[in-house]
Structure formats: C-alpha cells, structure tokens
Amino acid sequence: MSNITQYFNCRILQDHNLVWEDLWVRDGIIEDPRELFFKEKTSPQFRVDCNGLIISPGYLDIQLNGVHLEGPFISTEKRGAHPVKYIKSMNGGYQSIIETYGDIKNVCIVTLAPELEQSAEVIKKLTEKNIAVSLGHSMANLMEAEKAVNQGAKLITHLFNAMLPFHHRDPGLVGLLTSHNISGKQIYYGLIADGIHTDPAAIRIAYKANPKGLILITDAIAAMGLKPGTYQLGQQCVTIKNSGAYLAGSNVLAGSIANMAQCVRFFQYASGASLEDVLEMATLHPALLLGVEKNKGTLDYGSDADFILLNDELYVQATYIAGKKVYEAPNLTTEKFLLPAAVSDN
Numbered sequence: 001m002s003n004i005t006q007y008f009n010c011r012i013l014q015d016h017n018l019v020w021e022d023l024w025v026r027d028g029i030i031e032d033p034r035e036l037f038f039k040e041k042t043s044p045q046f047r048v049d050c051n052g053l054i055i056s057p058g059y060l061d062i063q064l065n066g067v068h069l070e071g072p073f074i075s076t077e078k079r080g081a082h083p084v085k086y087i088k089s090m091n092g093g094y095q096s097i098i099e100t101y102g103d104i105k106n107v108c109i110v111t112l113a114p115e116l117e118q119s120a121e122v123i124k125k126l127t128e129k130n131i132a133v134s135l136g137h138s139m140a141n142l143m144e145a146e147k148a149v150n151q152g153a154k155l156i157t158h159l160f161n162a163m164l165p166f167h168h169r170d171p172g173l174v175g176l177l178t179s180h181n182i183s184g185k186q187i188y189y190g191l192i193a194d195g196i197h198t199d200p201a202a203i204r205i206a207y208k209a210n211p212k213g214l215i216l217i218t219d220a221i222a223a224m225g226l227k228p229g230t231y232q233l234g235q236q237c238v239t240i241k242n243s244g245a246y247l248a249g250s251n252v253l254a255g256s257i258a259n260m261a262q263c264v265r266f267f268q269y270a271s272g273a274s275l276e277d278v279l280e281m282a283t284l285h286p287a288l289l290l291g292v293e294k295n296k297g298t299l300d301y302g303s304d305a306d307f308i309l310l311n312d313e314l315y316v317q318a319t320y321i322a323g324k325k326v327y328e329a330p331n332l333t334t335e336k337f338l339l340p341a342a343v344s345d346n
C-alpha cells in the first residue's frame with residue numbers, strides 16, 4: 001500500500017514564490033508528483049484539505065538548531081550578557097580553541113571577535129573543518145571584518161547588537177552588508193526581530209541593503225514562554241519584564257523571549273517585505289548558511305517533510321516533522337480524508 005499524503009487547497013513556497021500547488025509526502029520526504037503518477041502509477045492514501053493556508057518549510061533558528069558556540073573568544077567591551085570572568089583570548093591560535101571547547105565535531109557555528117590576536121589562523125582552521133565562523137560581540141572595524149570574511153567567516157552574529165554602532169567613516173561589522181572588499185561573497189547576518197533588540201528603522205536598513213543575507217533569529221533563552229519574573233540563565237539570573245529578558249538588576253539584554261513565529265511576524269510588519277521574502281529568511285537562508293539546503297529549508301522534492309501551515313497573518317496553524325503532525329493550533333479547521341484502500345492502492 002502506498003504511504004502517500006496529498007496536501008491540497010494550499011499555497012506552497014516553491015522557487016521563491018507562493019504558488020497554488022499540492023504538496024506530496026511519502027515516508028517523511030517531499031515527493032515529485034510526476035514521479036508518483038507517471039512512473040510509479042500510485043495514488044495518495046490520504047488527502048488533507050488545507051483550506052487555503054500557506055505551507056512553508058519549517059523555521060530554522062541558527063542560534064538554536066545545532067551547536068552554536070557563542071564565546072568565550074569575544075570582546076570584553078561588547079560582551080553583552082556574557083560574564084567577564086569567562087572571556088578568553090586566543091593567543092595560542094587554534095590550540096586555544098581546542099583547549100577550551102574540547103571536541104568540536106558537532107559544532108556548526110563559532111562566534112568570535114575578529115580583532116582578537118591569532119583570529120586569522122583560527123578562522124581559517126574552523127572554516128576548513130566546515131564550521132561557520134560568525135563575527136560578533138566585537139569592537140572590530142570594517143577592515144578587520146573584511147579580512148575575517150576573506151579568511152572564511154561568513155556570518156555576523158545578531159547584527160547591530162554587541163558591536164560598534166554604524167559610523168559613516170568606520171561602519172564596523174555593519175559595513176559588511178555593503179562591502180566591496182569581500183570578493184563578491186554573500187555575507188549572512190542574524191537579525192533579532194523581536195521588536196526590542198532592533199528598531200524597525202534599523203531592520204529596514206538591513207533588509208534594503210542586503211536582503212539575501214538576512215537570517216531571522218530569536219536569540220531566545222530557556223525562559224521563553226514563561227511569565228514575568230526572575231529565572232536562571234547558565235550561572236546568571238535573568239529578569240523577564242516588558243516582553244524582554246534582562247540580566248537581573250540591570251538593563252542589559254540577555255537574549256530574547258520571542259519565538260520564531262513572533263519574529264517572522266514582527267519582521268514582516270516592520271519591513272513590509274513580501275511573504276515569500278520573509279519566509280525565506282527563516283528557512284532557505286539559514287539552510288544555505290548551514291549547508292543543509294538539500295534536506296532542510298525548502299519544499300524541494302527530496303527534502304525532509306518538515307513544514308508548517310500558516311495563515312496569511314503568519315500565525316502557525318500546524319507543524320509537521322518528517323511528515324508527522326506534531327502541533328495543531330486549537331482552532332485549526334483543516335480536514336483529513338482517508339481514501340478507500342482500493343483507490344489508494346492503485
């Protein structure tokens with residue numbers, strides 16, 4: 001018996017466009033319907049009426065998906081919520097990295113400040129090992145930033161936050177968005193669009209300057225979803241107040257408490273970007289950065305069937321992982337049809 005589900009009456013994100021197309025899933029993988037009909041001559045076992053909703057690839061948060069080591073090789077001045085006593089130099093080059101982190105086999109991203117001594121060697125070595133080097137928590141000027149990109153760095157950690165502010169004579173890390181000195185490489189940058197970390201005007205500047213590099217991130221901490229109060233973050237205390245997370249007794253932001261769906265909605269509201277553009281900033285772009293775009297971040301044939309159903313206001317109505325529904329909004333009204341075995345089994 002075929003184990004194929006056809007999602008119909010939906011718009012799916014395909015080749016940068018939202019198109020009225022059906023989505024076909026078999027054994028947790030998105031399938032090409034032409035293969036199913038004409039070559040295998042099979043038909044679906046289940047049909048799901050999506051009632052006009054949007055199907056988008058599942059959101060990827062590069063701060064949370066996979067191992068991202070943020071620090072301790074960062075600038076003391078721009079440490080944000082990182083405790084100063086743990087900040088380290090990398091004077092021993094790559095050896096300092098190994099001594100601090102130990103095994104880095106499963107690491108996807110390392111955030112470091114490129115102005116630190118020996119950064120050139122460290123960036124080259126990490127890049128050779130297919131670890132994305134991200135620039136952040138840094139006082140770097142634009143020249144130092146460009147050098148780091150030419151050595152292999154390809155990401156900026158939470159743009160605008162914990163770096164030198166944009167200055168017209170030295171735009172610092174922010175200047176990478178429009179730099180002509182990085183051999184035409186695509187620089188990616190994480191943006192926390194929670195409505196607190198980045199002003200809407202700054203969001204629009206980044207979006208207009210370099211839309212292809214924009215990756216939405218939440219920077220969310222474990223207290224996400226909890227009521228106002230004081231909670232633990234590592235060895236520190238964090239107060240949740242006014243929809244933000246702050247180091248207890250201070251106004252230093254300590255990550256966010258927004259989820260990805262909120263950031264996607266706020267970004268769309270602030271930027272006026274098309275739904276297609278906004279969704280790709282939370283799906284395709286992070287997948288490209290992490291090099292997982294063959295399986296994640298798109299609805300291309302052969303990809304994992306990790307997807308979400310959204311209404312036009314970008315509220316998540318249902319979440320599927322490997323073709324299995326793992327979340328459904330309380331008021332969701334999609335209908336599922338089970339076809340008789342005689343029909344479904346060809």
Ligand code: ZN
Nearest residue numbers: 070080158162
């Ligand atoms: Zn940070």
